[in-house]
Amino acid sequence: MTIVLVACKKDLASMNIANYVLDLLNPRRIxxxxxxxxxxxxxxxxxxFIEKEHIFYDRLDSDLSRALxxxxxxxxxxxxxxxxxxxxxxxxxxxxxxxxxxxxxxPK
Numbered sequence: 306m307t308i309v310l311v312a313c314k315k316d317l318a319s320m321n322i323a324n325y326v327l328d329l330l331n332p333r334r335i336x337x338x339x340x341x342x343x344x345x346x347x348x349x350x351x352x353x354f355i356e357k358e359h360i361f362y363d364r365l366d367s368d369l370s371r372a373l374x375x376x377x378x379x380x381x382x383x384x385x386x387x388x389x390x391x392x393x394x395x396x397x398x399x400x401x402x403x404x405x406x407x408x409x410x411x412p413k
Contacts, residue, residue, distance in 0.1 A: 306378040309369060310352040313359050314341070318385035323352060338372050351375070359384050 312323035327344065332352070336343040341354035353369070355362060359382045370376055388394050 306349055307375045308350045308379045308381065309375075309377045310346070310350070310381050310383060311359065311365065312352065312354050312383045314354055314356055315358055316383075316385055319359070319383040322383040323354070326352065336373060338369065343373065 310323070310326070313319045326346065330346055332344040332346045334342045335345045338353045339355060344352040346352055365380060366377055
């Protein structure tokens, strides 16, 4: 099972999270994806970097499969979010659109 963490170079929070993980684990660079490094964090856990904003990147799984020869079971996007209360938090939520595609992606 391959897990892929995706960091967007245009998203400051995404890059901060990615750099923290890289500093913490000091992983091995194993390849390139779209001209950016691919790191092996753990067995079957990779980190890739993209230029395009997360919410506008459709079919990433297909691109990863073609470029790296992997079929990701899980793709986790490192990204910024804000809470209504203003409390700093690390959030996780499912992807996809239940209605229109206001913030990218394909409509329902």
